[in-house]
Amino acid sequence: MAKPSSVVIVGGGHNGLIAAAYLARAGFKVTLLERLTVLGGAAVSALAFPGVEARLSRYSYLVSLLPKRIIKDLDLDIRFARRRYSSYTPDPGSSVGLLVDNQDPVATRSSFRSIGADSDADAWTRFYQCTRRIAETVFPSLCEPLLTRSEQRTMFGDDTLWDQFIEQPLGEVIESSFSSDLVRGVVLTDGLIGTFTEAKAKNLAANRCFLYHVIGNGTGDWDVPIGGMGSVTSAMSTSARKSGATLITGAEVTSVDPDGEVTYLHNETQHSIRTDYILANVSSTELNRLIGVDHGAENEINGAQAKVNLMLRRLPKLKDSSLDPAAAFGGTFHINELYSQLQSAYDQAASGSIPNPVPAEIYCHSLADSSILSPELQASGAQTLTVFALHIPNHLVTESNNDQFRSQIEAAVLSSLDSVLGESIRDVIMTDENGDPCVETKTTLDLEHALRLPGGNIFQQPLDWPFVEDAEDLTSPAKKWGVETKWDRVLFCGSSAKRGGAVSGIGGQNAAMAILEAD
Numbered sequence: 001m002a003k004p005s006s007v008v009i010v011g012g013g014h015n016g017l018i019a020a021a022y023l024a025r026a027g028f029k030v031t032l033l034e035r036l037t038v039l040g041g042a043a044v045s046a047l048a049f050p051g052v053e054a055r056l057s058r059y060s061y062l063v064s065l066l067p068k069r070i071i072k073d074l075d076l077d078i079r080f081a082r083r084r085y086s087s088y089t090p091d092p093g094s095s096v097g098l099l100v101d102n103q104d105p106v107a108t109r110s111s112f113r114s115i116g117a118d119s120d121a122d123a124w125t126r127f128y129q130c131t132r133r134i135a136e137t138v139f140p141s142l143c144e145p146l147l148t149r150s151e152q153r154t155m156f157g158d159d160t161l162w163d164q165f166i167e168q169p170l171g172e173v174i175e176s177s178f179s180s181d182l183v184r185g186v187v188l189t190d191g192l193i194g195t196f197t198e199a200k201a202k203n204l205a206a207n208r209c210f211l212y213h214v215i216g217n218g219t220g221d222w223d224v225p226i227g228g229m230g231s232v233t234s235a236m237s238t239s240a241r242k243s244g245a246t247l248i249t250g251a252e253v254t255s256v257d258p259d260g261e262v263t264y265l266h267n268e269t270q271h272s273i274r275t276d277y278i279l280a281n282v283s284s285t286e287l288n289r290l291i292g293v294d295h296g297a298e299n300e301i302n303g304a305q306a307k308v309n310l311m312l313r314r315l316p317k318l319k320d321s322s323l324d325p326a327a328a329f330g331g332t333f334h335i336n337e338l339y340s341q342l343q344s345a346y347d348q349a350a351s352g353s354i355p356n357p358v359p360a361e362i363y364c365h366s367l368a369d370s371s372i373l374s375p376e377l378q379a380s381g382a383q384t385l386t387v388f389a390l391h392i393p394n395h396l397v398t399e400s401n402n403d404q405f406r407s408q409i410e411a412a413v414l415s416s417l418d419s420v421l422g423e424s425i426r427d428v429i430m431t432d433e434n435g436d437p438c439v440e441t442k443t444t445l446d447l448e449h450a451l452r453l454p455g456g457n458i459f460q461q462p463l464d465w466p467f468v469e470d471a472e473d474l475t476s477p478a479k480k481w482g483v484e485t486k487w488d489r490v491l492f493c494g495s496s497a498k499r500g501g502a503v504s505g506i507g508g509q510n511a512a513m514a515i516l517e518a519d
């Protein structure tokens with residue numbers, strides 16, 4: 001019998017686990033090396049506060065882009081909760097806000113009216129019918145060989161839609177569709193997650209980011225993983241192990257020879273493995289470092305997001321006392337994210353300051369899934385809160401000011417929350433067993449240190465279109481699947497692959513498909 005081909009996967013993020021499971025099932029000898037003691041990369045759960053039994057999704061928290069097909073192929077035991085409320089956005093400086101209730105169109109319309117945006121209610125429905133059509137067209141192509149721009153455009157089947165969402169800056173279609181500053185802002189946020197840009201940027205960075213945020217599983221819904229992100233990646237590692245892959249944690253890869261050798265440190269001992277293929281679940285910056293080549297244009301990779309995790313004794317009161325906080329916190333809660341505020345925050349950050357107010361969005365996992373809390377915490381009414389603060393670019397922080405910067409960001413984020421709540425958030429923050437407030441803040445530099453995300457970019461690098469230009473060479477399996485590197489035996493299998501960003505497993509499955517085709 002022929003010896004099975006071998007693969008070494010550098011990095012044990014969720015994409016590495018997906019690639020490992022597919023390839024081990026296909027009979028490959030798979031070894032995955034993760035430097036941390038836990039698998040999952042940016043998709044993990046953690047007990048973040050001493051003595052507080054809450055398994056928080058420490059980094060990523062919602063799932064939209066993980067195809068049902070991958071879940072089925074790999075028998076992944078993952079369950080999701082669908083959120084009833086899409087979003088709540090208080091109108092800063094007033095006590096009213098926009099509540100989008102997916103199950104009650106009449107209530108949603110009346111909420112549009114309450115913020116003086118009656119005419120935007122129909123526009124909202126029309127706009128998201130358009131994104132739904134785009135989702136149905138684009139999403140199924142993500143787990144297939146890459147399409148060219150012309151092929152993707154033909155599949156769109158609607159030139160107006162293509163021009164509005166793919167060719168013209170996102171701000172144009174938002175401004176022509178909606179009149180309210182608040183509604184425009186809510187729509188724009190999907191173009192800014194993990195992306196430091198402005199609505200009308202000519203490089204269309206907001207369009208690319210927006211596209212990935214509205215196409216997941218053909219609907220664009222963002223669901224809550226039951227048990228938190230740790231459950232998602234634990235299901236993936238179980239599948240990879242059951243399929244025969246060897247997963248080694250605490251294994252820091254120290255060098256990669258692109259001709260087929262990987263060297264790593266494990267238990268203070270150096271090991272080398274010769275292999276037919278190397279899959280890089282790490283960023284291109286990290287891969288270049290491991291191979292020993294120049295980093296190139298790292299500045300363009302920088303992230304712009306801070307993450308704050310909190311434990312609350314209870315949900316805070318709202319300015320609108322007639323609204324149930326469980327509804328407001330049941331979806332994405334937008335804070336100081338008016339369209340004009342987002343522009344002003346971008347301008348302030350671009351010119352070197354922390355935005356005031358910081359635009360942010362919050363999400364309460366425990367309302368949709370209390371299983372991440374101990375029975376005692378559940379009974380006490382405690383809730384988790386995750387804040388994603390926008391427009392805090394990496395160029396504002398340095399190794400020497402990081403501690404001070406983290407404190408400044410934390411204070412700015414809490415103040416931003418206070419500006420739209422009916423009481424100070426500080427009054428409901430739980431304390432840990434040492435009497436310290438349960439607040440964990442991660443700057444872009446913290447993300448880089450913890451996960452090797454260059455410049456703290458949550459997607460390892462800026463998001464690319466899910467298609468390639470017409471002239472692109474798609475002759476090799478690696479190019480065809482969007483996983484090529486400069487070296488033949490080395491393929492990307494994670495966020496740095498084309499179509500790889502977010503918790504999707506798509507980078508991992510596409511790398512596996514490329515290897516199966518090449519082998």
Ligand SMILES: Cc1cc2nc3c(=O)[nH]c(=O)nc-3n(C[C@H](O)[C@H](O)[C@H](O)COP(=O)(O)OP(=O)(O)OC[C@H]3O[C@@H](n4cnc5c(N)ncnc54)[C@H](O)[C@@H]3O)c2cc1C
Pocket residue numbers: 010011012013014015016033034035036040041042043058059060061062063064065251252253254281282286307447450451452453457458459460493494495496500501502503504507
């Ligand atoms: C704060 C934050 C919030 C996010 N929120 C969401 C969200 O809600 N929904 C969503 O879909 N996406 C979200 N994302 C993005 C998403 O989490 C990532 O795109 C995704 O998890 C990346 O997975 P990956 O497997 O490609 O790589 P990663 O998760 O980046 O994993 C790479 C792994 O490689 C390891 N590694 C690096 N260098 C080496 C080495 N030399 N040797 C061995 N191992 C190495 C790292 O330790 C890491 O475990 C978020 C990301 C962050 C940071």
